Amino acid sequence: MDAYWAGLDSGAFGDQLGNFGYMNIPNTGNFGNSNSASVSVSPKKRKGQSPQVVTDKEKKVKGCCDGDSKITHQNSSSKEASNNTSSKDKSKVSEVQKPDYIHVRARRGQATDSHSLAERVRREKISERMKYLQDLVPGCNKITGKAGMLDEIINYVQSLQKQVEFLSMKLATINPEQDFNFDNVLAKEIFQSSSDFPALGCSSANSAYYQLNSLDQMVSYCGLDMGINSAEMAIRRSISAPISVPETYIDSSSFNQLQSTVNWDADLQNLYKMGYEQETLIPFQPHQFTGSNEGINMKTET
């Protein structure tokens, strides 16, 4: 993550940013409305950094800031003669009174007091971060504007958190195998790999179980069993064969939040029901566990 952030902050995406139009953020009362739409964020103009960032990055950016201010000074003086439509004509540098200096240039025809400039810096920072978030959150490419973007981000974070809850619940329902029946497990797996991997669908443990079931012995088991001994074989086979488990409820790339939340609620209810059923069964099986526990321990030692 740190490398990623270092790349971001040192302006690795500065060129890309320069091409984007200014994000359509609702204006404050200070600025004239006419100019804001036509202005584009230029990477040369400023390299601002919030003072909360780690100290080693601050030094790097300070150096950049000072270097950039000199360059932009020269640029503006040469450009004043030529370009009228450019937004960098007004060459006033203002320093925000903070421990690390943020060099900002006021745009043409806009207020130049430090408050509004600081506001502008702040808004540009926020819009920059919003763009990165657009890449992260799927389905955000068409949405412009802070409010909609924030909405999408909130939905996405909530969905990810619900996924974690659901998955941890699912992991909690896994029951270890009660007796190690190697031949049986191997036979099951060969049978399964030959046939198509069945769709797990909504993946409540019960439904997945019934779909996978093709042998009579599996019906007698009360929960998901694990072939711990043949774990490696199964995994190698599963990697080579295409895992056609359609992740209908956990497909973060094409995410339809409404549907998925509905699925999850149903799944969670199913799992909870199954959990309560299994609760009653668990106390009846401790005597079998001891034998399999030793088996597991032996396996780990080898």
Next chain:
Amino acid sequence: MLNFNSIFVLLTSKFIHLLLNIPFSNTSQALMNLCQQNLNSKETIMHNSCQQLKKEFIKKWIHGLQICCSSNTKMNILERKKKIKLSADIALASAKNSTTSWSKAIISEAKNDEQNAILVENLSPESKFIRAHQKVSCHKRITSKKILKRSYGVYRKMKKMEPRRCGSSLASCIAKRLVKKRTRVLKRLVPGGEFMDEFSVIKEALDYILSLKVQVDVMKNLVNATTILS
């Protein structure tokens, strides 16, 4: 309890290696295969850092589950689920090595609960420097925030008394209110976000989303593997 043992067995070193090779998700792996040559530097950086984070997370999660199953109490499903989730969260937060503030928030929250003290201490030895009594400071912040809110309400009333200049400012007021509402919700979602200003909340949310994705991927692969084995 035996459940944790079995999960732990699954997560032995060989399995970790295989888990890491299982793709992020089927669709993303297919996409990456297709446009391998078009991978620009940004995605490779993200990919590499994600892989590293995954390894750290898995290591710490195994450690946490080991600690959990060392206790001999029999747990029902809900308690098991809570322990799994808690160990996963703390493992993820400590895998970040206190570089981000949401991870520090998770660890300090977990420290407040005495039951999890052993777990937290073992999983994240560097978290000794993170204070557990963050509730004291947040109380102060809450009271000062109330004063601010009251004064802000007065200011808003005064502002409304002014004649409105044109229709666009009304729209912008509404837009601003919407944005404020949503940033408030986002602050509640991101751990430790209530005490940060808007800009850093967005940055924290970025990082938090990435790490949540990693966590979901690892757990998903684990679940897939176990269901295939059954």
